[in-house]
Amino acid sequence: MQHLISPSLLSADFGNLQRDIEMINKSEADWFHLDIMDGVFVPNISFGFPVIKYIKKHARKPLDVHLMIIDPDRYIEEFNKAGADILTVHYETCNHLHRTVQNIKSHGMKAGVSLNPHTPVHVLEDIIADIDLVLIMSVNPGFGGQKFIPNALDKIKKLKKLILDKKSNALIEVDGGVDQTNAKLLIDAGCDVLVAGNYIFGSPDQIKTISELRNI
Ligand code: DX5
Numbered sequence: 388m389q390h391l392i393s394p395s396l397l398s399a400d401f402g403n404l405q406r407d408i409e410m411i412n413k414s415e416a417d418w419f420h421l422d423i424m425d426g427v428f429v430p431n432i433s434f435g436f437p438v439i440k441y442i443k444k445h446a447r448k449p450l451d452v453h454l455m456i457i458d459p460d461r462y463i464e465e466f467n468k469a470g471a472d473i474l475t476v477h478y479e480t481c482n483h484l485h486r487t488v489q490n491i492k493s494h495g496m497k498a499g500v501s502l503n504p505h506t507p508v509h510v511l512e513d514i515i516a517d518i519d520l521v522l523i524m525s526v527n528p529g530f531g532g533q534k535f536i537p538n539a540l541d542k543i544k545k546l547k548k549l550i551l552d553k554k555s556n557a558l559i560e561v562d563g564g565v566d567q568t569n570a571k572l573l574i575d576a577g578c579d580v581l582v583a584g585n586y587i588f589g590s591p592d593q594i595k596t597i598s599e600l601r602n603i
């Protein structure tokens with residue numbers, strides 16, 4: 388399939404958020420990537436429901452919401468009400484991942500599971516057929532603008548094999564340090580969705596950068 392681009396709003400200008408949302412609306416990007424951090428699971432706090440609702444009001448593309456929070460089950464309904472279309476939880480935060488995934492799907496959202504750089508792909512063996520997306524972290528979550536960890540490429544190849552073996556429909560998304568130097572390698576390894584924050588928002592022509600990433 389044609390790979391998708393999900394710009395991370397973490398690197399947007401929050402003083403001009405509506406302008407940056409409109410830029411993504413106009414661009415060839417496919418989704419909006421929203422990073423929700425609680426200051427406990429990750430050493431940073433980002434933004435919460437009022438901001439997500441505001442983004443939903445203006446966005447004309449699906450909201451791809453990446454939860455970096457402990458005990459995500461407590462908030463699934465609220466994220467749904469705020470406008471999440473895809474809700475991704477971290478494997479490392481869920482004791483009852485199967486229940487969490489079913490809970491997300493019962494609210495009509497797509498369910499994603501994210502793996503930190505140290506978490507091996509094989510832990511998803513018994514849940515891969517039930518999920519819509521796997522988010523491979525190619526940096527340690529918490530901040531934008533970090534350096535890509537090359538081992539993510541091997542993980543994506545292993546994950547692609549697991550998805551085919553288990554006849555899963557899950558998409559593979561990669562997040563962290565994605566730019567022009569690794570995008571093609573990631574797609575060739577089997578990646579379906581590229582998240583990029585700093586590379587897009589730090590570039591002088593953001594629309595063009597998105598287009599270049601999408602047309603690799
Ligand atoms: C990191 C976040 C990422 C981040 C990516 O914890 O999950 O989505 O915003 O930013 P870049 O592309 O700048 O590494």
Ligand code: ZN
Nearest residue numbers: 422453562582
């Ligand atoms: Zn993210």
